[in-house]
Amino acid sequence: MLTWGTLGLLEVTRDGRRATPTAPKTRQVLALLLARRNTLVPIPVIVAELWDHNPPRSATATVQTYVYQLRKLLQSDTDTAAESGPLVTGATGYVLRVGPGEYDAQEFERLSAEARAAFDAGDERTTADLLDSALARWGGPPFADVTQGPVLQAHALRLEELHMHALELRIAAGLRLGRHRELVGELKELACAYPMHEWFQGGLIIALERSGRRSEALQVYQRLRDLLREELGLDPSSGLQQLRQHVISDRVSAADLDLLPG
Known part of the structure; x- marks a missing residue:
């Protein structure tokens, strides 16, 4: 069985053994x-990803060599035919066959x-449990040790956005479950890492106030x-301003999450 990891370093295992290519272009x-x-x-998409606007004359042949190397690396001992492994040659390119549960980003x-x-159904406990499992798959930025062309950059950015949304949703579920004290430390780290991210700042304000730390909030x-x-010549969003008033008047609740942008 093959498993594919890209949420952090590129990692491929085949039947429990590491099968990650080492050559940079092959990895790409x-x-x-x-x-x-x-x-x-x-x-042509592979060529553009590898060399952008300056491909060598031998680009197509070189790509074929990289694919040959990958096919040898990924085939198991029982894959006797050239096309019996996960990497398949099509009329104009290649397909990597990935099954359910094999790819960390897909999971x-x-x-x-x-x-x-x-969460939409009001089941915050299930939300938190599912997102704990989802976020545990992250070991760092997607494709952290792979050179990224335009397609990979766009894909990595999309995964980063999904990661941020998952963090927000797990924290929202935790705050609705009354876990504000448990979340203060994590929210402080996120607020420090993303100082202008209003959702994380607002979540920290709520967690602090509900933990009896109004002055810190x-x-x-x-x-x-x-x-x-x-930095921007702007004030916080109207929702954050309203949240501040709720802190001052001691009226903060989990419902204030709805005031946060995003």
């Missing part, structure tokens, strides 16, 4: 095929979608307002 081809898994990737998206449905708002004015 594999990452592209994973991003477009179970779909034909035309050779992350599946679990995140199930969590969103659970107001300090978070003040820092955000000062930073936004200095």
